Amino acid sequence: DGGITQSPKYLFRKEGQNVTLSCEQNLNHDAMYWYRQDPGQGLRLIYYSQIVNDFQKGDIAEGYSVSREKKESFPLTVTSAQKNPTAFYLCASSIVGRGNTEAFFGQGTRLTVV
Amino acid sequence: GQQVMQIPQYQHVQEGEDFTTYCNSSTTLSNIQWYKQRPGGHPVFLIQLVKSGEVKKQKRLTFQFGEAKKNSSLHITATQTTDVGTYFCAGQPVRQGAQKLVFGQGTRLTINP
Numbered sequence: 029d030g031g032i033t034q035s036p037k038y039l040f041r042k043e044g045q046n047v048t049l050s051c052e053q054n055l056n057h058d059a060m061y062w063y064r065q066d067p068g069q070g071l072r073l074i075y076y077s078q079i080v081n082d083f084q085k086g087d088i089a090e091g092y093s094v095s096r097e098k099k100e101s102f103p104l105t106v107t108s109a110q111k112n113p114t115a116f117y118l119c120a121s122s123i124v125g126r127g128n129t130e131a132f133f134g135q136g137t138r139l140t141v142v
Numbered sequence: 143g144q145q146v147m148q149i150p151q152y153q154h155v156q157e158g159e160d161f162t163t164y165c166n167s168s169t170t171l172s173n174i175q176w177y178k179q180r181p182g183g184h185p186v187f188l189i190q191l192v193k194s195g196e197v198k199k200q201k202r203l204t205f206q207f208g209e210a211k212k213n214s215s216l217h218i219t220a221t222q223t224t225d226v227g228t229y230f231c232a233g234q235p236v237r238q239g240a241q242k243l244v245f246g247q248g249t250r251l252t253i254n255p
Contacts, residue, residue, distance in 0.1 A: 059241045070148070070230065070247035071185070078241045086242070118184060124241050129234065130175065131243055133184040 031055065034119050034134035041113075041141050049104045049137045051119035058124040060102035061131065064088060065116040074117075077102055078124055106139065113141045146233050148246030156254050161218040163249035165231035174207055174214040177230045179248070185230060188216075211236075223253050 032053040041047045051060065059078050063071040073086030077096040091110025096102055102121075106113045116138050120131040145168040155161055165174065173192045177185035189198055191207035191214065198205045204217045214231055228248040235242060 061243060063245070068250070071232075071245040073242070073244060076242060084242070087244075120185075120243075122241070122243070128190055129173065129241070129243075130187040130190060131177075131185075131232070133186070136184050 032119060032121050032132050032134040034117075034137050036137060037135060039137055039139045041139065043141055044108045046108060047106050047113075047139065049106065049117055049119075049139070051102045051104065051134060052100055053102075053121040053132070054100060055121055055132060056099070057121035057132070058099070059122045059129075060096070061120040061122075062086075062092075062094065062102070062104045063118045063120065065118060065136075067116075071118065074104065113139060115139060146231060146244050146246040148231055148249055150249055151247060152250050152252075154252045154254065155221055157223060158220050161221050161225070161251055163216050163229050163231075163251075165214045165216075165233075165246050167212045167233045167244075169212070170236045171211050171233040172236045173234050174211075175232045175234075175243070176205060176214075176216055177232060177245075178227050179230065180227045183227075218251075221251070221253055223255050226251060226253050 035050045061076045062074040072088050074092050075094040077083035093105045118136045119134045122129045122131045147166045175190045176188040179185045195209045196207040202219045206215045228250045230248045231246045232243050
């Protein structure tokens with residue numbers, strides 16, 4: 029069953045700790061994205077990647093880091109430098125090209141930092 | 143950087159009334175996509191528009207892409223309670239090699255049955 033999987037669904041961390049959110053896809057998509065969503069807000073782009081071993085900063089990359097060592101995986105690390113990390117994090121993937129570049133989203137990870 | 147603005151932020155209607163949300167980009171887009179997010183869920187793709195002036199329909203939903211490829215709209219005719227959710231537009235800029243997908247702030251639709 030193809031899709032995009034984020035884990036865990038809920039995550040609690042103490043302030044000052046780094047935390048890594050997992051995102052895996054078996055859709056054979058080249059592009060992957062990380063977005064942050066705050067209550068009642070839109071989706072803000074953190075990082076995106078078009079190909080393995082390459083990624084670009086989005087609009088709110090400060091305090092976050094990513095890696096793209098495998099096509100299927102695009103983990104996001106929320107570092108202690110992120111001033112307000114509590115949010116809903118969404119990972120997405122899509123094909124790269126001129127055709128239908130529909131983004132498929134995971135179920136999201138709700139991170140709470142206390 | 144590229145910005146995608148969406149209005150209104152909230153819209154409350156009576157069931158059966160029409161609903162429209164508007165999307166405007168600061169830069170020319172190669173395509174515009176629309177998504178729906180139900181409360182507690184994740185965004186789900188509705189449609190993609192590519193051509194200047196393109197109009198597409200899905201049952202009671204009508205999507206338009208502006209002539210300049212910088213704005214778009216989603217119109218729902220005769221809303222039903224199943225239409226409740228937040229509607230997002232998302233644009234991809236015209237730039238070689240770029241696969242950046244930037245979302246608008248969304249319009250949250252609530253419906254009085």
